[in-house]
Amino acid sequence: MAKTPRKKASKKGLILLKAATLFRQRGFVATSMRDLAEVVGIEAASLYNHIRSKNEILEAICFDIANLFNEHLDQLESTKASSIEKIEQVLRFHIRHMVENYEQVIVTDREWRHLDEPFLSNFHTQRRAYRKRLAFFIEEGIQKKEIRPIDAPTAVLILLHAISGIESWHRSKKKISARELEENMLTILIDGLRKNV
Amino acid sequence: MAKTPRKKASKKGLILLKAATLFRQRGFVATSMRDLAEVVGIEAASLYNHIRSKNEILEAICFDIANLFNEHLDQLESTKASSIEKIEQVLRFHIRHMVENYEQVIVTDREWRHLDEPFLSNFHTQRRAYRKRLAFFIEEGIQKKEIRPIDAPTAVLILLHAISGIESWHRSKKKISARELEENMLTILIDGLRKNV
DNA sequence: CCTACCGATCGGTAGG
């Protein structure tokens, strides 16, 4: 409750936040540590009192986001919802984070390839596993006749990428509300999956 | 019909092709002219006998793709197809090019931000115009009750981004056929739009 | 198409 609790941690937090913004705008490789230092308000060399390397910043962003989504999926799997309800919950979670933390989500999505080993392999593995779990929801739904018979990995790929389009929504001038965005996306995507009875 | 017709033009073509592959794999900024020279089989300095700058390569890739899609849309607009048929044709065209020329399409999609002015503004304008034309198809379809009442720009954003997911299909081990991919995507996306009667 | 090379900028360190 003090006014400056763990000053160092909050400065590191600021660096990660500003880095996410720059990495989204210019890309990880095209953002220099001098660019980052400038928006943080210190000299480039001083950044290294808070972080070990440029790549460590990317690691922090990517794995924070990966953990967030993995934990949500863990919770959801222990639930009794129907397959299509589970898919809906996953989509709503993704959409909300693309609306609220879109800088981090987009950076993770677009720049994770620049991770160094062993983080690159680790991330890649987690990503494939996450998609497989989603594909399993869809296969389950197809068996239960909730979802039309389609290729499950293709459906996953459509769903996840469709959501990344929210980046354009952020930049559009006359935005619909976040609530409307979510309902519109759900309408199109869920009804595209649902088996008409 | 000679064996080496316009040697210089074909070498430039080779450079553009190899560049698209590298730019997709590593990103535009992270690909050096020395990397490119190596896969082309010449020294870095020699590249400049065929192209003027690194950015000119990106320009060639992005505007080739932009022209391709714009011309397709021109043709389609002079057609008498229903709104939903027009959307379907656009999706099929995008899907096929993501299957066949995916290196160029993905590079355009992901790296166009690194274009220099005035190309950057030009491309950005073309991109917005293209999306507006698609949104118009959807609004038209809503009025004719072919398409359910949704926010048209949101629908466009979902459709276009969903297709970029085909990159993952390329990398997947057990792929379904291109034909199946196209039909699966159409099923989900078009039925997500269609008004149930 | 190559050798030789340039100035600029990069991520990062030493030392205080």
Place this chain on the structure above:
DNA sequence: CCTACCGATCGGTAGG
């Protein structure tokens, strides 16, 4: 947290 600086690499040019 700063000044001063390092080696590496970048896109690109000169000259042949």
